[in-house]
Amino acid sequence: MTIILQLLFTGIGIGAVYALVALGFVLIYRATNVVNFAQGQFAMLGGYCMVITTVDLGLPYWLGVVISLVVMALFGALFNLGVYYPLRHRSFLPVVISTIGASILITNLVLALYGPEPTTLPGMTDYPGISFGAVFLDAQYLVIIATTLALVILQYFFFEHTMVGKKMQAVSQDKEMASLLGINVTGMIMLTFTYSAVLGGIAGILVAPILFVSVGLGAQIALKAFAASIIGGFGDVPGAIVGGLLIGVAETLGAFYISVPYKDAFAFILLFAFLLIRPQGIFGEKIAQKA
Amino acid sequence: MKSGIKFLLWLAALIVAIGLALALPINGYLMNLLMQASTYAIAVLGMTIVLGYAGQINIAQAAFFGIGAYGVAIGTTTLGMAFFVSLLLGAVVALLFGIVLGGSTLKLGGHYLAMVTISFQEILTLVLTNWIGVSHGPDGISNIPRPHLGFLALDQSQHYLALCLVFLFVIAGLVAWLKSSRLGLSMQAVRDNELAAGVAGIDTNRVKIIAFAACAFLGGLGGGLFAGAFRYISPDQFSFDDSVVLLTMALLGGVDAAIGAVIGTALLILLPEWLRFLKQFYLAVYGLAVILIMIFMPQGIFGYVTRLFGRAPDLPSGAVAPLTLGASVATDRPILEVDGLSKHFGGLRAVDEVDLVIESGSVHALIGPNGSGKTTTLNLLSGIYRPTAGRIRLGGREVAGLAPHLLASAGMGRTFQNIRLFHSLTAFENVLIGSFRAGSGSDAKSRRARALAALDFVGMAARAAVVVSSLPYGHQRLVEIARALAANPTLLLLDEPAAGLNLTEKQNLVALLRRLRGHGLTILLIEHDMDLVEQVSDRITVLNFGRRIADGTPDEVLRHPDVVAAYLGEVGEDVIA
Numbered sequence: 001m002t003i004i005l006q007l008l009f010t011g012i013g014i015g016a017v018y019a020l021v022a023l024g025f026v027l028i029y030r031a032t033n034v035v036n037f038a039q040g041q042f043a044m045l046g047g048y049c050m051v052i053t054t055v056d057l058g059l060p061y062w063l064g065v066v067i068s069l070v071v072m073a074l075f076g077a078l079f080n081l082g083v084y085y086p087l088r089h090r091s092f093l094p095v096v097i098s099t100i101g102a103s104i105l106i107t108n109l110v111l112a113l114y115g116p117e118p119t120t121l122p123g124m125t126d127y128p129g130i131s132f133g134a135v136f137l138d139a140q141y142l143v144i145i146a147t148t149l150a151l152v153i154l155q156y157f158f159f160e161h162t163m164v165g166k167k168m169q170a171v172s173q174d175k176e177m178a179s180l181l182g183i184n185v186t187g188m189i190m191l192t193f194t195y196s197a198v199l200g201g202i203a204g205i206l207v208a209p210i211l212f213v214s215v216g217l218g219a220q221i222a223l224k225a226f227a228a229s230i231i232g233g234f235g236d237v238p239g240a241i242v243g244g245l246l247i248g249v250a251e252t253l254g255a256f257y258i259s260v261p262y263k264d265a266f267a268f269i270l271l272f273a274f275l276l277i278r279p280q281g282i283f284g285e286k287i288a289q290k291a
Numbered sequence: 292m293k294s295g296i297k298f299l300l301w302l303a304a305l306i307v308a309i310g311l312a313l314a315l316p317i318n319g320y321l322m323n324l325l326m327q328a329s330t331y332a333i334a335v336l337g338m339t340i341v342l343g344y345a346g347q348i349n350i351a352q353a354a355f356f357g358i359g360a361y362g363v364a365i366g367t368t369t370l371g372m373a374f375f376v377s378l379l380l381g382a383v384v385a386l387l388f389g390i391v392l393g394g395s396t397l398k399l400g401g402h403y404l405a406m407v408t409i410s411f412q413e414i415l416t417l418v419l420t421n422w423i424g425v426s427h428g429p430d431g432i433s434n435i436p437r438p439h440l441g442f443l444a445l446d447q448s449q450h451y452l453a454l455c456l457v458f459l460f461v462i463a464g465l466v467a468w469l470k471s472s473r474l475g476l477s478m479q480a481v482r483d484n485e486l487a488a489g490v491a492g493i494d495t496n497r498v499k500i501i502a503f504a505a506c507a508f509l510g511g512l513g514g515g516l517f518a519g520a521f522r523y524i525s526p527d528q529f530s531f532d533d534s535v536v537l538l539t540m541a542l543l544g545g546v547d548a549a550i551g552a553v554i555g556t557a558l559l560i561l562l563p564e565w566l567r568f569l570k571q572f573y574l575a576v577y578g579l580a581v582i583l584i585m586i587f588m589p590q591g592i593f594g595y596v597t598r599l600f601g602r603a604p605d606l607p608s609g610a611v612a613p614l615t616l617g618a619s620v621a622t623d624r625p626i627l628e629v630d631g632l633s634k635h636f637g638g639l640r641a642v643d644e645v646d647l648v649i650e651s652g653s654v655h656a657l658i659g660p661n662g663s664g665k666t667t668t669l670n671l672l673s674g675i676y677r678p679t680a681g682r683i684r685l686g687g688r689e690v691a692g693l694a695p696h697l698l699a700s701a702g703m704g705r706t707f708q709n710i711r712l713f714h715s716l717t718a719f720e721n722v723l724i725g726s727f728r729a730g731s732g733s734d735a736k737s738r739r740a741r742a743l744a745a746l747d748f749v750g751m752a753a754r755a756a757v758v759v760s761s762l763p764y765g766h767q768r769l770v771e772i773a774r775a776l777a778a779n780p781t782l783l784l785l786d787e788p789a790a791g792l793n794l795t796e797k798q799n800l801v802a803l804l805r806r807l808r809g810h811g812l813t814i815l816l817i818e819h820d821m822d823l824v825e826q827v828s829d830r831i832t833v834l835n836f837g838r839r840i841a842d843g844t845p846d847e848v849l850r851h852p853d854v855v856a857a858y859l860g861e862v863g864e865d866v867i868a
Contacts, residue, residue: 029402035402035405037405082582083582086586087585087586090589092402093342093346093348094585094589095585096348096402096405097348097538097542097581097585098581098582098585098586100350100535100538100581101539101577101578101579101580101581101582101585102578102582103578104532104535104574104575104577104578104581105575105577105578105579105581105582106578107574107578108571108572108573108574108575108577108578109572109575111571111574111575112571112572112575219531223406223409223410223413226406227406227410230403230406234402234403261417261420261421262417262421264413264417265413265414265417267410268410268411268413268414269414271406271407271410272395272407272410275395275396275399275403275407276395279398279399279403
C-alpha cells in the first residue's frame with residue numbers, strides 16, 4: 001500500500017510537468033490550429049537558461065528564474081515571428097514541418113554549444129521533504145504539483161475573467177470574426193506563443209532538478225506531453241492536465257512493476273490504446289468534417 | 292514529353308549510371324557515400340508517395356528503414372537465410388507495420404499521425420536497444436553478407452552499388468509513373484481535398500493506407516539494401532533524427548516528384564562534405580533548412596525548376612466525343628425516395644423527418660431560408676453525414692449511411708457550395724478523377740475521353756490543361772460540375788451552383804441545367820436565386836427549421852402561405868410596424 005502511494009505521488013509529480021507542457025501545446029493549437037512540435041524544446045531551453053544564470057553566472061535562484069522566464073517570453077515571440085508567422089496562411093502540414101525543423105534547430109544548437117553531458121541543477125529549496133509514515137514526499141515534487149495547480153487556477157481566471165483572456169479565446173475560436181470585431185489577431189497569437197514558451201520554460205525549470213538538464217530533455221517531455229493532450233482530448237485544457245497526470249502515473253507504475261528499460265514506452269502504449277478505443281480522448285475533441 | 296521517350300531516357304540514364312559505377316575507380320569513402328545515397332533515396336521515394344502524393348505525414352521512415360535493415364541482418368546472420376529472401380521479408384514486415392499504424396490512425400488525420408509515427412519511432416529504438424537476444428542491443432549486428440545473383444557474386448562494392456542503382460532506378464521509375472496513374476491521382480485528390488475525393492468516388496481511407504504501406508515498404512527495402520552495403524548496423528542509425536533527415540531530403544528535392552526525392556537525397560548526403568566547416572552545427576543547419584524550405588521553397592528544388600519551365604500538358608488527342616449522360620434507369624419509379632430523414636447534432640434537429648421524392652429526369656429544387664437544413668440534407672444524401680434516422684433509396688436501392696465513395700459508385704454525384712476542387716491538379720485531371728467511379732468506362736483510354744467530353748460539355752475543354760487554382764471562380768464551378776458529370780451520375784446534387792456568379796454566368800448556368808435535363812439527367816438543386824429556381828425546376832421542396840413545409844410545382848409552392856411566411860416573416864408579427 002505504501003509503495004503504491006509513493007509511486008502515485010511520484011507519478012503525479014512528473015505528470016504535472018507533462019501537463020504543463022501539454023497546456024502549452026493546447027493553447028497554441030487553439031489559437032492557431034497548429035501543433036507545435038518544438039514545445040518540448042521550450043522546456044529544455046528553460047532548463048538551460050537556469051543552468052546559465054544560476055550555475056555558470058552564479059546568480060541567486062529566484063533571479064535566475066525571473067531572467068529565464070523573461071528570456072523564454074522573448075524566445076516565444078521570436079519563435080512566432082520566425083516559424084509560424086511567415087506560414088500563417090498555409091495549410092497544416094507546412095507549419096507542422098516548420099515547427100519540427102525548429103525543434104531540430106534548437107536541439108542541435110544547444111548540443112553544439114553545451115555538448116551532450118547532462119547538467120545537474122539545484123531545486124527550489126534545500127529542504128528535503130515531508131514524511132507521512134513510510135511515504136516520503138520529496139520537496140521538489142511538492143513544488144511541481146503546487147506550481148502546476150497555481151498556474152492552472154491562474155490561467156482559468158485569466159481566460160474567463162480578463163478582457164485579454166476573452167480576446168485570446170475569441171481568436172482561437174474564429175480568427176476572421178475576431179479580426180472584424182477589432183481584435184488584434186496577430187498580437188493575440190504573439191501573446192499565445194509568448195505565454196506558451198513561458199509555460200514550457202517553467203516546466204523545464206521545475207523538472208530540471210529531477211531529470212537533469214540535457215538536450216534530450218525536450219523530446220522526452222514533448223512526446224509524452226503530446227500523448228497526454230491526445231489522451232485527454234485534443235485541444236481541451238482539463239484534458240491536457242488529466243492526460244499528463246495519467247501518463248506520469250502510468251509510466252511510474254509501469255517502470256516499477258513491469259520494466260525499467262521500457263519506461264518511456266508506456267506513454268505511447270497508452271496512447272495507442274486510446275487511439276484505437278477512444279480516439280477523441282477522455283474529454284473528446286469532436287473529430288468531424290464540414291462540407 | 293511522350294512516355295516512350297521518357298522511358299528511353301530513363302533506360303539510358305540507368306545504363307550510364309551502372310557503367311560509371313562499374314568502370315570508374317571509386318575510393319572507399321566516395322563508395323560509402325554513393326551506397327548511402329542510393330539506399331536512402333529508395334526510402335525517400337516512399338516519402339514522395341506518402342507525403343508528396345497523398346499528403347500524409349510520416350516521421351518514422353527511419354524506423355521502417357531500420358526494420359528492413361534488421362530484417363536483412365537477422366535473416367542472413369542469425370537465421371542463415373538467403374539475402375534476397377531476407378530483404379523481401381524485412382520490407383514486408385515494414386509494410387505490415389505500415390498497414391497497422393496507418394489503419395489505426397490515418398482516419399484521424401494530421402497531428403495524430405505525426406504523433407503516432409514519432410511514438411512508433413521511439414518505441415522501435417527502445418526495442419532495438421533493449422531486445423538484446425534478437426537485435427544484439429546497442430552493439431548492433433556485423434558481418435552481414437552480400438548476395439549472390441546466380442554465378443554473379445556481388446561481394447565487391449562496385450557490383451553491389453550497381454545492384455542498388457538498379458533498385459533505385461526501377462523504383463524511381465515506378466514512383467514517377469504512379470503519379471499520373473489512377474491510384475496516384477486518387478492520392479493527390481485525397482491530399483488536395485479529402486472530402487471532395489470521397490464524394491468523387493475515392494475510398495479515401497484505402498488510398499491513404501495504401502500510400503502509407505507503400506512508403507513503409509520502400510523504407511524497408513532501402514534499409515535492407517543499406518544493411519548489405521555497410522555490412523554492419525546498430526540502433527543509433529535508425530533514430531528519430533534520421534527520420535527527420537529522410538523527411539528533409541524529400542522536402543528539399545521536391546516532395547511530389549520522384550526526381551525530387553533523388554535530388555534531395557543526393558544533395559543532403561553530399562552536403563555534409565561541403566559543410567564540414569560547420570562541424571557540430573551541421574544538424575542545426577538541417578533544422579534551419581527545413582524551416583527555410585517551408586517558407587521560401589515549399590515545392591522544393593525540382594518543383595521550383597518545373598515551375599520555371601512550365602508543365603507539359605497531358606491530354607487525350609483527337610476529336611472530343613459527345614458526353615453520354617443519364618443512362619440506365621429511366622423508369623417510372625422515382626430516382627430518389629427519402630422517408631423520415633433526420634439528423635440531430637446534440638439537441639439541434641438540423642434535419643427533422645424530411646420526406647422527399649425525386650422523379651426520374653426532373654429538376655427538383657430544395658429551397659429554404661438560411662439554416663433550414665438544405666446543405667445538411669445534401670450531406671446526408673452524399674454520405675458525408677450519417678443520418679440519425681430515416682431511409683434513402685436511390686434507384687430503388689437502400690443507401691442511407693453508406694460512405695461517400697460508395698454512394699458515388701451507387702450513382703450520387705454532387706458539387707459543393709464552397710467549391711471543392713483538387714487545387715494543384717489541372718481541370719482535366721480533376722474531371723478524370725471524377726470518371727474513376729466504378730463502372731463508368733472500363734479502360735483508361737475511354738475514361739480519359741469521357742473526362743474531356745465532360746469538360747467540353749460545360750464549355751471548359753479549352754482550359755483543360757490549366758491548373759484549377761488559377762482559373763476564375765465561375766470556371767471553377769463549371770469544372771466541379773464537369774467532375775460530377777464525368778462519373779455519369781444517376782442523380783446530380785448541386786449545392787448553390789449560382790452563388791457568386793455574375794449575370795452572364797448565371798444565364799449560362801440556366802442553359803447548362805436545361806441541357807442536362809434535356810439529356811435526361813435527374814438533378815436536385817439547392818439555390819437561393821428564386822429566378823433561377825423558377826426557370827429550371829419541375830418541382831420544389833421547401834425546408835424551414837429542418838422540417839419540410841411545402842412540396843409541389845413552382846406555382847403551388849411559391850404562393851404557399853407557409854413559404855411566404857418563412858421567407859418574409861409572419862404577417863402581423865414583425866411586418867406591421
